[in-house]
């Protein structure tokens with residue numbers, strides 16, 4: 001294996017130019033397998049990928065020459081090629097501090113094209129593996145024959161099962177190091193089957209290999225005559241993946257409505273499961289309207305059928321309304337529709353997931369808002385135990401309910417990866433912070449329905465002769481929030497308005513007595529206050545909220561509860577030094593002495609507003625000027641009648 | 645449920661290229677095609693003002709064909725943008741104008757006029773400066789001037805090592821820089837295209853394609869390509885082991901250099917002074933594909949600017965190179 005003759009590498013084409021037509025036809029019918037490769041450090045992942053690339057001639061001479069030179073230089077494998085060096089580029093990148101969640105590599109055999117997702121990185125392993133697994137048809141789990149089934153093996157297997165990868169092959173590597181022992185292999189196989197008992201993996205195959213020597217990688221080796229099963233490549237070439245979603249009920253999330261002309265209205269999307277034909281009865285979820293497929297429009301002409309995996313455009317018989325976010329589905333097997341789900345969530349961001357916080361959720365092509373209910377538990381991926389928790393940190397997995405702002409169409413993830421998966425997006429940074437799998441829909445607890453009320457907000461407001469609104473004062477402790485709020489309220493009262501003030505300290509003595517100052521509690525604190533403010537505004541009042549409210553996303557959440565023009569974010573801005581020097585309640589001194597933990601500005605962050613309705617710099621404005629500015633703002637926006 | 649499978653697999657394949665799906669499964673190319681179309685539709689649904697970068701090469705040809713398919717019977721709802729360094733092969737310009745007219749597509753051509761005024765070119769300023777001013781800077785200027793928030797590019801992950809980990813949706817700051825530490829994970833078919841004002845996204849719908857896939861697809865769909873990809877007698881000189889075509893009289897000949905007619909073709913197309921030709925007899929698509937299958941050197945060898953390491957590619961990308 002150490003040197004390459006041309007004969008070794010000519011396998012790609014065994015025929016002369018006359019067979020080019022055949023060759024093209026063969027390529028035309030190649031199928032695709034996406035696989036995920038899992039293993040712990042030094043199990044031989046790089047060696048196996050290198051071996052696969054090398055033996056399928058996916059390497060070019062320039063790359064090979066570099067590999068030979070590197071192998072000679074590092075000398076780890078004597079005269080032989082050290083395949084591990086091929087993919088080592090990633091190590092260098094890691095040193096440069098680049099996050100690589102997954103690297104993708106390609107190779108091809110006569111029957112199939114392969115895309116390997118290689119998820120390196122150890123700290124980030126869960127996040128990376130989940131990303132690579134989400135699109136994989138098959139997982140290859142590496143085990144070092146000398147070490148056997150390890151904690152990591154269990155962890156990888158669990159994630160593979162959670163992500164619903166249908167086929168798993170366990171490559172027991174480094175068989176050369178255990179003298180190709182049949183007993184050792186059988187022992188590992190038994191241990192592994194024990195693991196799968198507990199995590200419900202369905203299709204598992206174990207293969208003894210030596211990535212370094214090439215045993216049972218592409219072809220059957222001679223050193224394991226006792227092994228009768230397929231080589232790794234034989235296995236990979238033969239598993240059935242293409243049809244796996246065709247047998248499921250038809251689903252097509254609508255991506256985009258095509259209005260090519262005034263009389264054409266097509267719904268463009270990818271069929272994610274099942275098949276569809278003209279004439280089929282369909283239902284549009286969540287609305288529930290029914291229709292019939294008229295045409296399957298493509299540039300090649302109309303199709304008689306479209307199957308899972310195809311990107312098509314459908315036109316429907318009766319004019320019904322469907323738009324991006326809807327799912328067109330088989331009418332006899334419709335998807336579920338719900339605004340309350342239980343889900344397994346993998347957290348992918350430094351900032352933990354907090355209960356009560358709301359995120360954007362993407363399910364299929366639908367975007368909605370999801371509010372996190374208290375975590376039911378998080379999972380210990382090694383012991384598979386349920387652990388009580390209030391938040392989910394980076395790389396942790398938990399189960400909780402999500403309340404959605406609007407009903408969405410879905411299927412449980414284990415039935416349909418495409419309509420059962422979602423991502424969570426931070427509303428401020430727009431980053432993808434979590435990935436989730438829908439387990440099932442919940443009925444709303446006690447079936448809370450909004451009471452129809454005859455006397456509504458506008459009726460109550462009219463009786464009070466005012467336009468209700470919320471003034472949300474945010475800023476550091478000591479910035480001047482309460483002083484300004486008090487003055488504004490006094491002036492409103494003088495003008496005959498009905499007001500109420502919610503003050504941080506006061507609320508913490510009652511309603512929020514159970515909450516502390518951790519990030520999670522702060523989120524809950526603000527959520528409750530925002531809801532109370534909303535009720536009061538509904539009652540017709542002008543509500544002043546005076547809270548540090550240090551996090552942008554909670555203020556955003558509060559804002560989202562109110563109609564435009566009824567929520568005024570007032571940024572009471574004073575430099576930390578000024579606030580600290582004022583220190584009206586002596587809190588900064590305490591915090592500096594370490595007697596107060598999680599104090600905003602000292603050991604807990606304050607995120608200044610990006611676009612407040614008004615910013616009051618209290619290091620230069622007097623309290624009177626500041627409160628006048630607030631009143632003028634309300635007058636300017638038509639909430640208050642002009643200066644009285 | 646089972647009978648559906650049988651019905652589908654029982655359908656006769658109608659034979660020939662592009663009969664996708666009818667024999668009950670999707671081939672590798674079918675799946676790549678569907679994925680790219682899915683990506684393009686996502687962008688159009690989420691972006692405020694998308695644009696497709698059009699480099700006239702084979703990858704662009706495939707992208708344009710996919711866009712025609714994705715939005716059929718409508719035209720792609722975005723223009724093409726050619727960032728013109730003014731040093732492309734003459735056949736490329738002719739091809740560009742002909743194809744976009746035939747397809748009825750909107751074409752924007754952007755030239756960095758400052759660069760032109762300063763007389764920047766590969767012979768006078770070297771490939772680094774030329775590429776930076778006429779390509780990287782020009783691209784930023786064009787995106788800013790038109791206010792495009794998402795730009796499709798034809799890069800593939802198999803092109804070189806630093807691309808293997810590039811996301812399909814790649815985020816750029818308002819200054820067009822790439823922050824490799826801050827890229828979003830991409831799961832399932834769910835792409836997160838949200839961004840703040842000023843930020844933009846480069847989207848690579850061909851990420852999962854290989855060079856071979858591109859050729860097979862061009863063959864399957866009979867997509868027109870610039871004739872320079874096919875072997876023909878062309879005037880070339882050999883410099884530092886690279887065959888450079890003498891495409892116009894802006895090319896200064898060095899002492900004793902004499903353009904000679906050789907049968908050559910190009911694996912990748914860029915500025916003619918920076919693009920190496922290979923000797924070849926492959927003058928049909930099947931012949932190119934066959935050569936591809938036998939070839940043993942990687943595609944980018946022909947690009948003079950890529951001879952530097954992949955770390956420098958990394959750096960270029962951070963600075964806004966596509």
Ligand SMILES: Nc1nc2c(ncn2[C@@H]2O[C@H](COP(=O)(O)OP(=O)(O)O)[C@@H](O)[C@H]2O)c(=O)[nH]1
Nearest residue numbers: 041042043044045046047084173174210211212
């Ligand atoms: N003896 C033997 N050594 C192997 C085998 N596969 C990998 N190795 C060695 O194990 C070490 C770690 O391999 P590498 O591929 O870098 O592991 P990775 O960290 O999983 O990518 C290297 O020294 C390899 O040469 C094998 O099948 N047999």
